[in-house]
Amino acid sequence: MFHWLEKNPFFFAVGVFVVIAFAGLIEIVPNFAQASRPVIGTAPYSTLELAGRHVYIKNSCNACHSQLIRPFKSETDRYGHYSLSGEYAYDRPFLWGSKRTGPDLHRVGNYRTTDWHENHMKDPAAVVPGSIMPAYKWMFTNKADINTAYAEQLTVAQYFSVPYNKPVPMKDGSTKTVKMGASVAEANALALEQAKEIAADMKDQDVKDAVAAGEIPEIVALIAYMNSLK
Amino acid sequence: MENRPLEYDYTVAKMFMLTTVLLGFVGMLIGVILAFELAFPSINTVLGEGLAEYTNFSRLRPLHTDAVIFGFTLSGIFATWYYVGQRVLKVSMAESGFLMFIGKLHFWLYLVGVVAVVVSLFMGITTSKEYAEFEWPIDIAIVVVWVLFGISMFGLIGMRREKSLYISVWYYIATFLGIAMLYLFNNMEVPTMLAASPAGETGFGAWYHSVSMYAGTNDALVQWWYGHNAVAFGFTVPIVAMIYYFLPKESGQAIYSYKLSLLSFWGLMFVYLWAGGHHLLYSTVPDWMQTMGSIFSVVLILPSWGSAINMLLTMKGEWQQVAASPLIKFMVLGSTFYMFSTLEGPIQAIKSVNAIAHFTDWIVGHVHDGVLGWVGFMIMAALYHMAPRVFKREIYSKKLMASQFWMQTLGVVLYFTSMWIAGITQGMMWRAHDEFGNLAYSFIDTVTVLHPYYTIRGVGGLLYLIGFVMFAYNIYKTMTAGRKVEESELQNASPMGA
Amino acid sequence: MNKLYLGGIIFTALMLVFTYISVGGSKGGLNGDIVNMLAVAGAVALVIITVFVVVKYVRQMQTDTAEGELADESWDNIGEYKNPVPMGWAIMFLGTMIWGMWYFIAGYPVNAYSQIGEYNEDTAAHNAKFEAQYASITGDKLVAMGESVFLAECKVCHGLAADGIDGKAANLNVRLEANTVKYVIENGSNNMLLGTEMPMPDRNGLFNANTGELITDAEIDTVSQYVANGMQGEGAEIFAGVCASCHGMDGKGMEYVAPNIATFDTALVTNVLNHGKKGVIGAMPAFDRLNAKQKEAVSAYITSLSAQ
Ligand code: HEM
Ligand code: HEM
Ligand SMILES: [Ca+2]
């Protein structure tokens, strides 16, 4: 039979395709619906947080940082509760990473703060002697792309039913509603509102001035995202 | 069959040889920069604070991986296909104007794709998925390039004089199908430019931006189904295609066993796809999927080793050739590194071992045993074998090739031993608790301890890069200054100048 | 014995020695952790197996000769023998498949193993062990344990020397620095330092009993220095007049009224760890994932820093 296949490229190719194709189905399909369900306490990203997530992706922070806490005592001691599938329900793309040159960040919002991030992103080695993380100074001047974040919010709300402007259940029994603007201007205003809260805790005068003037530097968005990781 | 040998047309093969060398150099240079940036982070800013946005580790890392995978390796695959394909199918590209046109179009569009990738990655336009960083416009370009490759391949197969397909062709076909399937499914994304606000506005935000069709755990599953098999169909299958042609051809030996080729091929095809779960061990995917990934990884040793063993046995009794020819040395050591990494991978896929290895440099070490010792060595060997035949000139210098061989071998050894120690050390430090039951080390302690190993890796990488420059120089000199040779000198062992 | 095998054995022996040195000398060490041992065993097995299998085939290159029945086809002059598959390979292949099925069905049956279950067991065992061992730890030992927590968790912000890295976090070698005191007097404080919501008023709520007036700028400066100096020097009267009613004459605080601002104590540090703190320097995150013993220990450590 194999000799025959080797003389008939079409059937050979079909044979190869069949053999390689069905493993994927068995690997991915059975759990698909289950894994898309959010756990209680997981809310969609706000416009500013999403813009910060884009900053994170743009700079490939995931090249060095994971966002997946494995169920080992040593990891839960270091980073907090192990990660749950449903916590990632709004993560498109997922950002688990595959290399931990730096620490895991899945719950970094619990144990680092705005001013610390500010110092750290400006000059990691000044805060953590021996750090090999690059300094991300340009984030203090580059402007975050709020419009793209808003376009993404609209897209996921429309195509994947991500619950913006709808109450989502929180762990303490309350609900939380993440607002999404009804227009580009409103989305920018919402982002600026959150940016002001962040900037209030920051020290960099240029950043504070920029936010006061209605602009949002990348660093502010990034910190909003970092703080949302809990 | 005719007596006069066919005049094969290597125009397209030559073009892809050029990009193999060029992009190999660029990709590895970036690799060396990355390696030193981890050892000496101040290198980030040698070109000035202003450029740091583009030269820092995180911006460059995807450029390295994509340059070596989609630049160097893929060019190597295309170059060898346009060479090997004609010869084992016994048909010349010159026989079909159409295929010649498709082949050239394939090359030029590929080049456009490469430029787009480089520009977009420098700008930070990425979807973050490893080895699938590109946004949808580039995805489309890649699909077109791939379709052209397919047309070329099946077009040539359709015209073949050799009825039965040679083993290498099996592997090239599998490469084509595998990548096509994987790439499509992993890049299902919705462009955000389709969005319209309730106020009716459209067309705001970056036009090239998209969101993945899958979220969270599902996205991870699809990505690593892709990622693992991109390794399979990028770093394994097509490279096996190469060794099955170039080693017997260069040594003049017959393949040791057809049956072994057959079982290894179908075994590899069947088993490989199931093993992707080993990238997600201890993650949030269900336990049974992880277990499956582990098991199939271990089973995968044998079909992988089958091809390597088949190659080593093909050289049975031919030690004098191994000793004499640096070109054969590359291939024999290449299969050895292939065996090494396909045993290392399964060991790292055992859950308890992965608990240490995952997220550490031990994985990076594993990666580079494979890519430097196997992929790199094989592609360079293939180009060395092809050069005298496509340029009708003798390889410029055998001595240079031999020094290159030893230098790069040392480079690989330094690379993987240092990463091995680094990874295991770091993995154990992360897990360590002290006498009070508290974490023994803060994260930064586990970073500073790696400095010497990062330095050694950098040196190893530099040696490999210097070797690659020697290779490029040797090929260039072959092209321009090698002694002209007759067809009769090109039967088996490649002619080489001193 | 053949030179190659000898070489393989020497190589393997060297490997083992290097591994021994590198693991033994490595900071993590095997630590009695089964996962560590398996990883190292795997690494060693990898080299040994590869070396010996490759040596076997290289031997065949040296001594054996190629033979067998050639297939009819030849591609670009590449022939192909009809040799059988190597027996060892075939047996191993079958073996791994059988092993795989056993593993899936009986070894770690898919429906009976759970990584979270395993985690829960490990964690319970870990906690039980150390809780029993350190339930009544005190004194220097407690301080040493606190230092270990501090080095793993706190030094990223407070620095190795706990000096706050040039004002990026609180300097824990002194109880308070003047700028913090001044900021608190001017702005008040609401950080749950007593464990419950109990704010300190800002300067508009701080009367000097001696003068009958609100506290003045000059008084703020003086009293801030006084507190930062460890309740010494100029300003004792102001402190007595403004602050002592809540913080006590000695500044050691009063339960349910105001915290100790003269020295660190367990209650204060624990409250900071439970609730975090926001002040003139910045924000300190809560560390509620530390257990009670760890909080007590790190308090003891911090208290010890300014105790001399
Ligand atoms: C039997 C064959 C193989 C198996 C079972 C295997 C297994 C593995 C495992 C377990 C990982 C680590 C996953 C993690 O913990 O992050 C890995 C990573 C990797 N391997 Fe292999 N491996 C094999 C062969 C190869 C070969 C031959 C190459 C290259 C030539 C290769 C390239 C890679 C790459 C590039 C990664 C990194 C993926 C990432 O970005 O995380 N593997 N492999
Ligand atoms: C001069 C030689 C090279 C050097 C010095 C080098 C260096 C590096 C460095 C420093 C990294 C990043 C590791 C990290 O994040 O910690 C890396 C990643 C990687 N390199 Fe190379 N590289 C070289 C050649 C190659 C070649 C030739 C290939 C492929 C054909 C390759 C494929 C990869 C891949 C796939 C990764 C990603 C690994 C992962 O994510 O686990 N490299 N390389
Ligand atoms: Ca990776």
Ligand SMILES: [Ca+2]
């Ligand atoms: Ca894509």
Ligand SMILES: [Cu+2]
């Ligand atoms: Cu894999």
